[in-house]
Amino acid sequence: SAVISQKPSRDICQRGTSLTIQCQVDSQVTMMFWYRQQPGQSLTLIATANQGSEATYESGFVIDKFPISRPNLTFSTLTVSNMSPEDSSIYLCSVADTAKNIQYFGAGTRLSVL
């Protein structure tokens, strides 16, 4: 299994500001995923981040709002830009074990926007 560390674990931000969330994996992985989990809801995929290429965004999510970096095979960042209260959510990073088709998740970043 993979060990995933996310920072920060939580934050309270003012509207109009941006927050960058970091995700560190203890092994090299090709694909990393960013999810949003709104209060009491399931997980919604924001984008898939491949090292060396542009991230692939799901319908309803755009790069200007959620820019992603993937500088190497163990690290990725997700930025939530120009935040509004509607962005209050848990943001989760995950990686896939392609041999087992299982995803491993970080503990998440709990974001509150005032």
Added chain:
Amino acid sequence: GESVGLHLPTLSVQEGDNSIINCAYSNSASDYFIWYKQESGKGPQFIIDIRSNMDKRQGQRVTVLLNKTVKHLSLQIAATQPGDSAVYFCAENSSPPSGGSYIPTFGRGTSLIVHP
């Protein structure tokens, strides 16, 4: 579009009882299903999986049943313990494009509350 959903958002049980969490899926092309457990303040964690060529799979205290006829999945937890209190998600995968990776579609989740 295709979706995965759960019948019950909250399930309360007494410690020692058996728990059954249900999930309905609609994508008949799905060939792989996973149950995840998410404890408070943590990310989802893999519990058990099942492929579409099976109808039952057992783990330690957990059993997953798959009924492809009615597109229904269930997770049974035997002798439920307070530590089982969490939100449980089912997820469905369909075979990825060549060279691709499974990206699951998650159901809404069921909150399991175990009373001592």
